[in-house]
Every structure is written in C-alpha cells, then in structure tokens.
Amino acid sequence: MKVEAKHETESTEQMRTGADLFIQTLVDAEVDTLFGYPGGAVLPIYDALYRSNPPFDHVLSRHEQGSIHAAEGYARVTGKAGVVLATSGPGATNLITGITDAMMDSIPLVIFTGQVASGVIGTDAFQESDVMGITTPITKYNYQVKQVSDLPRIVNEAFHIATTGRPGPVVVDIPKNVSAQLTGTEFSKDFNLPGYQPNKKPNPLQIVKLADALSRAKKPLLLAGAGVVFAKATEELKKFAEKYQLPVTNTLLGLGSFPGTHPLHLGMAGMHGTYTANTALYECDLLINIGARFDDRLTGNLEHFAPHAKVAHIDIDPAEIGKNVATEIPVVADAKEALQALLQSVVELPDHEVWKETLKLNKAEFPLWYEKPEQKLSPQWLIKQVYEQSKGDAIITTDVGQHQMWAAQFYTFDKPNRWVTSGGLGTMGFGFPAAIGAQLGAPDDLVVSIVGDGGFQMTLQELSILKERNLPVKIIIVNNEALGMVRQWQESFYEERYSESLLTMNPDFVKLAESYGIRGLRIDQEEDVIPMLQDIFSYNGPVVVDCRVEQKTCVYPMIAPGKGIHEMIGVKK
Amino acid sequence: MKRIIVATVQDRSGVLNRITGMLQKRQFNIDSISVGSSETEGVSKMTFVVDVGDHQKLEQLTKQLNKQIDVLKVSDITDKAIVARELALIKVGGSGQLRSEIQGIITPFRASIIDVSKDSLTIQVTGKPDKVEALISLLKPYGIKELTKTGVTAFLRGQQPQQVTELNSHLI
Ligand SMILES: Cc1ncc(C[n+]2csc(CCOP(=O)(O)OP(=O)(O)O)c2C)c(N)n1
Ligand SMILES: [Mg+2]
Numbered sequence: 186m187k188v189e190a191k192h193e194t195e196s197t198e199q200m201r202t203g204a205d206l207f208i209q210t211l212v213d214a215e216v217d218t219l220f221g222y223p224g225g226a227v228l229p230i231y232d233a234l235y236r237s238n239p240p241f242d243h244v245l246s247r248h249e250q251g252s253i254h255a256a257e258g259y260a261r262v263t264g265k266a267g268v269v270l271a272t273s274g275p276g277a278t279n280l281i282t283g284i285t286d287a288m289m290d291s292i293p294l295v296i297f298t299g300q301v302a303s304g305v306i307g308t309d310a311f312q313e314s315d316v317m318g319i320t321t322p323i324t325k326y327n328y329q330v331k332q333v334s335d336l337p338r339i340v341n342e343a344f345h346i347a348t349t350g351r352p353g354p355v356v357v358d359i360p361k362n363v364s365a366q367l368t369g370t371e372f373s374k375d376f377n378l379p380g381y382q383p384n385k386k387p388n389p390l391q392i393v394k395l396a397d398a399l400s401r402a403k404k405p406l407l408l409a410g411a412g413v414v415f416a417k418a419t420e421e422l423k424k425f426a427e428k429y430q431l432p433v434t435n436t437l438l439g440l441g442s443f444p445g446t447h448p449l450h451l452g453m454a455g456m457h458g459t460y461t462a463n464t465a466l467y468e469c470d471l472l473i474n475i476g477a478r479f480d481d482r483l484t485g486n487l488e489h490f491a492p493h494a495k496v497a498h499i500d501i502d503p504a505e506i507g508k509n510v511a512t513e514i515p516v517v518a519d520a521k522e523a524l525q526a527l528l529q530s531v532v533e534l535p536d537h538e539v540w541k542e543t544l545k546l547n548k549a550e551f552p553l554w555y556e557k558p559e560q561k562l563s564p565q566w567l568i569k570q571v572y573e574q575s576k577g578d579a580i581i582t583t584d585v586g587q588h589q590m591w592a593a594q595f596y597t598f599d600k601p602n603r604w605v606t607s608g609g610l611g612t613m614g615f616g617f618p619a620a621i622g623a624q625l626g627a628p629d630d631l632v633v634s635i636v637g638d639g640g641f642q643m644t645l646q647e648l649s650i651l652k653e654r655n656l657p658v659k660i661i662i663v664n665n666e667a668l669g670m671v672r673q674w675q676e677s678f679y680e681e682r683y684s685e686s687l688l689t690m691n692p693d694f695v696k697l698a699e700s701y702g703i704r705g706l707r708i709d710q711e712e713d714v715i716p717m718l719q720d721i722f723s724y725n726g727p728v729v730v731d732c733r734v735e736q737k738t739c740v741y742p743m744i745a746p747g748k749g750i751h752e753m754i755g756v757k758k
Numbered sequence: 759m760k761r762i763i764v765a766t767v768q769d770r771s772g773v774l775n776r777i778t779g780m781l782q783k784r785q786f787n788i789d790s791i792s793v794g795s796s797e798t799e800g801v802s803k804m805t806f807v808v809d810v811g812d813h814q815k816l817e818q819l820t821k822q823l824n825k826q827i828d829v830l831k832v833s834d835i836t837d838k839a840i841v842a843r844e845l846a847l848i849k850v851g852g853s854g855q856l857r858s859e860i861q862g863i864i865t866p867f868r869a870s871i872i873d874v875s876k877d878s879l880t881i882q883v884t885g886k887p888d889k890v891e892a893l894i895s896l897l898k899p900y901g902i903k904e905l906t907k908t909g910v911t912a913f914l915r916g917q918q919p920q921q922v923t924e925l926n927s928h929l930i
Contacts, residue, residue, distance in 0.1 A: 322779050326827045381827045504821035
C-alpha cells in the first residue's frame with residue numbers, strides 16, 4: 186500500500202538508480218504482488234517504489250516470515266512465482282524458515298534481500314549476514330548482484346529457474362550500493378544458464394516399458410503427488426486413470442490432483458492416510474508414482490513399502506528417482522507430457538476386477554472414522570461441516586499438527602490448487618499467512634484457514650493485513666488448548682507424559698481479533714456450528730472463529746514411527 | 759567402493775561451497791577434491807574421489823551433482839581408460855648419510871628433492887595415488903615432518919579401447 190507523495194519534485198523524476206531498474210524488471214516480469222518489509226539495506230528500493238508507483242501491489246507484513254508464507258500461499262494457488270523483498274541481516278534471516286519450506290515443497294519463489302554495500306561485505310558490517318552462505322543449501326539457486334548491469338539478467342534468470350523444471354525458491358541478494366547507484370537504461374536480459382536445461386519430454390523407450398508393465402499388472406496403483414498439480418496435468422491424470430480403471434491415491438501435497446470424490450480415489454496415503462490406500466500400496470504389483478518424492482511420511486518403513494510392486498516413477502527431477510525407493514522404470518519428464526505419451530500408447534490391460542473389488546470392499550469396510558465426545562466439539566466433525574457448508578469449493582490453508590491431518594482427511598478436494606499446506610518441512614506458523622497470499626492470488630474465492638491454537642500464535646500478527654485490506658479470509662482455530670500432535674505422540678509413545686505440550690494460557694482469541702478490528706467468534710456447541718459457518722461464509726470480511734474442540738482426540742488411523750504401511754493402528758473405532 | 763568423478767562447472771562465485779555443501783548435507787564421503795581451470799575460459803574442472811556404499815548411492819551422487827545449476831557435465835570415469843595423477847610434497851628429517859639413502863628410495867618413483875635444509879628435505883612426487891602412497895610408506899621410517907597432497911586430478915585418455923583392461927578402482 187502506498188501513501189501518496191506530497192511533493193513530486195522534478196529531480197526525482199529524472200533519477201534512475203539500480204533500484205528503479207530493479208522495479209522495472211519486476212514490472213517486466215509481470216509481477217502483480219510483492220510481499221515485503223523495509224529496512225536500511227533496501228531503502229533505495231523502497232524509495233524507488235514510492236517514486237515510481239509501479240503497477241503492482243506491495244503487501245506490508247508485520248514479520249518477514251509472514252511475507253514469505255504469504256508468497257508461498259500466493260504461488261500455490263496461482264501457479265506463479267511468489268515474490269518477496271526483505272532487508273539485510275535480520276530481515277533476511279527471518280525468511281529462512283519460509284525459504285526452506287518452499288524448497289521442501291517445490292514452491293516457486295523469487296526472494297530479494299538487501300545486503301550491505303559491496304565495499305563492506307565480509308567486515309561484519311551493521312546488519313550484514315552471509316545470505317549466500319546461509320541460503321545455498323535451502324535454495325534452488327542464489328545470486329548476489331555484483332554490478333548493476335547484471336540486475337536485469339539475474340532477475341530474469343531467477344524467475345526462469347524458480348518456475349521451470351522442479352519449481353523452487355531463488356534468492357537474489359542486492360547490495361545497497363548496487364540499488365543506490367545511478368545507472369543507464371540499456372541492459373541485456375538474456376539468459377546465461379548452460380547448466381540448466383530441465384527435461385520435459387519423456388524418453389519413449391521408458392514409456393514403452395511402462396505401458397508394457399501396465400499390460401501385465403494385475404494390481405496396478407497410481408500415486409499422484411504435487412508434481413501433477415505443478416504440471417497442470419490433472420485432466421490427463423483423470424483420463425489415464427479412467428481409461429484403464431486404475432485406482433489412485435495421493436500424497437498429502439498431491440491432494441486435489443485427482444478428484445477426491447471419484448470412485449477410483451482411495452484417499453490419501455501415508456502416516457495418516459486411509460487403510461485402503463496404504464493397503465493398496467502394500468499389495469500392488471505395479472506402482473506408478475507421478476510427481477511425488479517418496480517422502481518417509483508417505484512410505485513408512487521402507488522395508489515394507491510396496492514390497493511386491495514393480496515401481497515406475499515419473500518425475501521432472503531425475504535426482505528424486507531411485508533416491509528412496511528402488512525404481513525399475515524411471516521416467517524423467519513433466520507429468521503432463523508423460524501422461525499424454527501414456528495416453529497415446531495402446532495397452533491391453535489384464536483383468537483386474539478382483540483387485541478393484543478388494544479395494545472397494547476395503548473402502549466400505551474401513552472408512553475414516555471418528556468419535557463424538559460428550560462435552561466438546563469433535564474436530565473431525567467440525568472439518569466435515571466446513572467441507573459441506575463451503576460445498577467443497579473453498580481454498581483451504583492449514584497450519585501443522587492434528588488439525589492439518591484432519592483437514593487432509595475430512596475436506597475432500599476435487600480440484601487442484603485449492604489445498605495449501607506445509608508438507609515437507611511441517612512449518613507451524615505457515616497456515617494463516619499462506620491464506621493471505623492465497624486470498625490475494627484468488628480474490629474471488631472463499632479462503633478458509635484451518636489452524637491450531639499453537640501454530641496460529643506463531644504468525645498471528647498478520648491479522649493487521651486482513652483488516653487493512655478487508656481480506657475476507659475465514660480463520661478457523663481448532664482450539665484444543667494443546668500442541669495437539671505433540672500431545673498425541675506423548676500419549677501414544679511416551680506413556681502420557683505431557684511434557685510442555687498443554688497450552689494452559691491461550692489468549693482470548695475473540696478479543697484478540699477484535700483488537701485488530703476484526704470479527705471474532707467463539708463456538709463450543711455443536712448446534713451453533715452450522716449457523717456460524719453459514720454466517721461467516723456469507724460475510725464479506727475477515728473472521729476469526731475460536732472453536733473449542735475436545736483435547737483428547739487423536740488422529741487415526743496411523744502408521745506408528747518405524748512401522749510399515751501394512752501395520753496401521755486405529756483403523757476402526 | 760572408490761570412484762573417480764569428474765565435473766565441469768561454471769566458474770561462478772560460491773560454486774565450490776555449493777557443491778561441497780551439497781555433498782556434506784547428503785552425507786557423501788569424499789576422499790579428495792581437486793579444482794582448477796580448464797581448457798575453456800569460465801569453466802572449471804573438479805575431480806572427486808568418493809567412497810560410496812553401493813551403485814544406488816553412486817547414482818544419487820552423480821544426479822545430485824548434475825542437478826546443480828552451475829554444473830555442466832558429470833562423468834564417472836573410474837572404469838574408463840584414464841590418466842589420473844596427484845602430487846604430494848613430503849618433508850622428512852634427514853641430513854648427511856640419510857640423504858643419499860633417501861635419494862636411492864625416491865629415484866625409482868621419479869620423485870625429486872625440491873628443498874633442502876640443515877636437517878630436513880622436501881620431496882615432490884607425482885603419479886597415481888597408489889604410487890604416491892607407496893612412496894609415503896617407504897619414507898615413513900625416516901620421520902615425516904609434513905605432508906600435503908593435491909588430491910587426484912584425472913581425465914580420459916585420448917583413445918578408449920573396446921575393452922578396458924586397466925581397472926582403476928584399486929588404484930585410488
Ligand atoms: C515451527 C515448528 N515448531 C515445532 C513443531 C513441532 N510440532 C508439530 S505439530 C505441533 C503442535 C501444533 O499445535 P497446534 O498448532 O495447536 O495444532 P494441533 O496439533 O493442536 O492441531 C508441534 C509443536 C513444528 N512442526 N513447527
Ligand atoms: Mg492445538
């Protein structure tokens with residue numbers, strides 16, 4: 186948001202600095218939203234922003250972590266790069282969690298950090314931090330701009346790297362003298378990336394091998410990850426699954442890549458996945474992984490993962506293939522291209538009616554379940570109502586913990602890009618700021634942020650943005666007065682020694698919301714839930730709802746740590 | 759098993775840090791790395807001697823190297839016809855009588871004495887790692903005061919035979 190300048194002087198009109206050039210490169214890259222926070226090393230950039238009034242929106246957070254998670258949420262729903270700007274030193278280090286999160290979940294971000302002037306880099310100058318050193322292991326790539334003439338090329342490359350191949354975060358560190366320096370106008374933006382050529386097209390031989398494996402499979406299974414969403418391949422996946430009547434399961438991040446209500450869908454797999462999906466992974470004889478990275482929360486103990494299956498893995502990142510699970514058929518390709526090639530192959534599938542029938546029976550026999558407590562709300566029931574009242578059409582962002590798993594289990598996604606959650610890093614504090622970015626990226630959609638009472642308190646300062654812009658994000662706090670997931674593990678694996686996991690002092694979330702000028706509600710009766718949801722979903726503004734749920738509820742079913750996918754506990758009531 | 763991996767990389771700031779950081783993060787055991795410029799300006803060549811548990815781990819290593827944006831090409835040249843050399847500087851104690859004895863030991867290795875002082879001499883040896891190792895162990899009894907090695911650097915021979923007779927993995 187910009188406060189208009191009172192005096193537009195003529196000299197500023199003619200000034201052209203590295204910072205002006207920087208703003209111009211963002212305009213050229215068609216950036217529409219910049220998530221940022223000012224400070225000393227980026228003062229020239231903020232001044233250029235003020236003077237030039239570019240056609241994009243600057244969103245001022247209240248903590249840089251808020252900026253970067255918002256940018257992640259924005260990227261996740263729009264498919265475009267989220268763009269972040271922060272100052273040097275503490276500004277940059279406050280971004281580290283978000284950068285790592287984006288790296289783990291392959292979210293395209295371009296992050297600009299200010300840096301102390303080139304002449305004093307390496308002298309422990311005020312607010313200097315070794316951004317290049319710190320971010321090298323947590324970025325897809327990073328740059329420090331040495332001279333202003335490199336800036337347009339570097340920005341251009343940064344967007345290219347962040348958004349192509351396997352997406353990820355790219356950091357561009359800009360010393361203050363570079364942005365302050367006066368500069369010319371003509372610069373080359375041409376790429377110079379000979380070592381970066383992501384391969385999109387599948388090797389036809391591997392496709393033949395995969396088609397051949399399919400033609401022999403009696404128990405085939407598709408596992409779809411977020412790669413399908415990034416590649417915009419959901420239509421192709423649906424066609425492929427339907428053509429051969431292949432059952433489909435999802436990773437946590439892959440939810441929405443295949444319609445959750447589809448009869449071929451087995452639900453999510455993994456630690457808190459469905460019995461049907463995990464059993465299918467255990468029993469299948471052909472596993473086709475499309476765009477997932479066989480994370481340990483999915484596979485459980487690798488020794489027992491898909492032990493009878495021939496494994497095919499389609500991934501744009503060759504280094505993911507064979508990393509965790511031995512793979513007979515590697516297909517290095519974009520999911521869309523690979524699925525298109527597969528759709529063109531002619532395959533005679535052997536009869537796999539028995540397999541389909543088994544899975545159908547499992548689905549009917551072992552659905553997700555929960556119990557309703559006597560006094561307090563059931564968290565799972567609450568999520569189900571959110572699903573029904575929003576007609577399954579909301580964009581859902583979550584934080585990390587029990588509520589996240591319940592949201593994954595009980596909110597069914599039929600469409601992609603509507604599920605925003607922190608998977609690989611499991612970052613508490615992600616959910617609420619991500620909702621801000623999601624709402625900015627999809628202004629006409631209903632955005633619901635399902636958060637825990639613990640995690641919400643890590644980044645709730647961003648309520649200011651909601652008020653400032655009247656962003657109609659609905660925040661549902663699944664309040665169990667506990668770090669619920671920690672409490673659950675202590676209950677199950679540490680003989681109920683609840684070490685530092687009960688939140689005996691929480692703020693009054695209603696008053697807290699009100700102190701920001703935002704509507705706050707508290708719900709603890711079941712009969713109030715549906716009217717409340719109808720009310721907030723038709724209300725055009727932000728709301729915080731403190732939902733008092735049963736503390737002792739656990740997330741089930743579960744694969745205990747170290748166990749195999751065939752050893753689920755809590756499968757039935 | 760030990761392998762020799764060669765990578766050509768763009769000579770950009772931080773590239774060495776990027777690569778060694780990745781190797782460290784992913785728990786690869788590196789025996790040696792040597793880096794230097796190549797025939798092309800702006801392109802450096804890196805030679806790694808790595809100790810990997812199995813082929814799966816080896817494949818991961820080359821893939822992770824290839825994934826680096828600054829890396830142009832990665833090859834595992836262990837089973838090819840190659841020339842591989844390293845250089846060692848060895849300072850041993852010795853004066854008078856001992857000197858000629860040491861000279862006698864190093865001559866078959868085509869090593870040379872490059873510095874002499876009152877009570878020590880410095881020997882330079884170049885060759886395949888096993889040859890360098892052999893000389894070092896022969897010199898041990900004389901008391902090695904200081905030792906430094908460059909790490910192996912290697913590339914393919916001009917001609918690759920149909921069948922590689924030279925097995926390199928035992929050399930490193
Ligand atoms: C930044 C961070 N710190 C610690 C953790 C470990 N952790 C995982 S879940 C969890 C509890 C979350 O509590 P809450 O936000 O109330 O959600 P609930 O599990 O109760 O639904 C914790 C502490 C984490 N994931 N992230
Ligand atoms: Mg909680």
